């Protein structure tokens with residue numbers, strides 16, 4: 001939903017320079033129509049089978065965004081008690097909430113049970129014991145799926161490959177059947193599914209299918225032992241196009257390939273995060289200063305690694321564009337922030353049109369793992385977030401104040 005009209009970059013029907021003037025910078029800006037269209041793509045791909053599309057809300061847990069997705073009929077994939085809280089507040093039906101994570105605390109498990117979420121994606125034998133105990137104390141039955149590590153290694157950054165041998169995630173593949181047999185004996189546990197999630201920003205369908213086939217083997221073996229697995233939870237991980245030339249499979253292509261691996265009577269859960277919100281959000285920055293140093297050109301902006309850590313953390317690429325097309329001549333520049341770290345950059349060696357001091361840049365496709373991963377490092381107040389819908393803009397998160405920074409401190 002980003003496009004140039006004449007010399008101005010628009011998001012939906014609003015000029016980004018107008019948003020910058022009205023709300024200041026640095027600011028996250030989201031397109032409601034892009035979120036809807038991304039979600040509908042998943043929904044359409046699901047039509048022939050029963051199941052749920054659970055938005056992975058760790059990618060973006062802004063209340064207004066969660067509310068849009070809840071309204072579209074999405075479920076939620078959560079990874080903490082705090083995320084469950086946010087999702088309930090945003091209007092998700094608890095029976096559409098799944099909860100994964102290697103380190104669920106007793107308090108979080110109790111809160112999830114009390115909230116009547118749909119299922120726990122259990123990642124260790126000891127976690128199973130604790131859930132069984134807590135559920136027993138509360139006189140409840142806990143629905144569970146085991147998260148199985150299928151030992152596949154997709155082509156992505158090592159920090160976001162989660163389904164290969166030697167990562168902390170899930171039950172080791174060779175222990176999967178044993179886990180189900182153990183669960184069968186637990187009084188307060190009800191087995192409803194199987195879960196796997198192999199990683200993030202994956203641009204090929206093949207590793208997903210390899211994982212699905214390995215999971216199918218476990219399902220067959222478990223069912224031969226007299227148990228029934230009704231839900232196949234295939235996780236998230238589908239990538240988005242960050243860089244020109246990158247090819248991305250559609251949800252339809254991915255999902256139909258996975259469907260073909262499993263029997264027709266299975267229900268499915270998908271947990272897309274990045275592919276729902278990634279290209280729907282962008283980060284607006286202002287050029288504070290320009291300088292040449294060591295033979296290089298630097299654009300110093302008001303966006304720091306505390307606002308968007310992906311370039312620093314994963315060496316991630318985000319395309320950066322001036323919001324006004326005023327110059328043709330380009331210069332190779334580093335786009336950096338104000339923070340006292342050499343890792344504080346949004347882009348390196350970018351060929352960008354010459355921009356003046358005070359002009360605005362857009363760091364694109366920052367909707368996923370952007371605001372959600374931001375921090376107050378360097379005592380920079382959390383930034384503002386704006387939602388665009390057609391011609392309308394709405395502030396969905398106020399820029400924090402200095403007072404907010406010290407709100408919980410005790411002197």
Ligand SMILES: *Cc1c(COP(=O)(O)O)cnc(C)c1O
Pocket residue numbers: 056058059077100197199200201235236237238271272273274275368
């Ligand atoms: C992070 C995560 C997701 C979402 O991954 P994306 O790559 O953002 O789609 C889904 N499921 C689980 C268990 C996750 O940890």
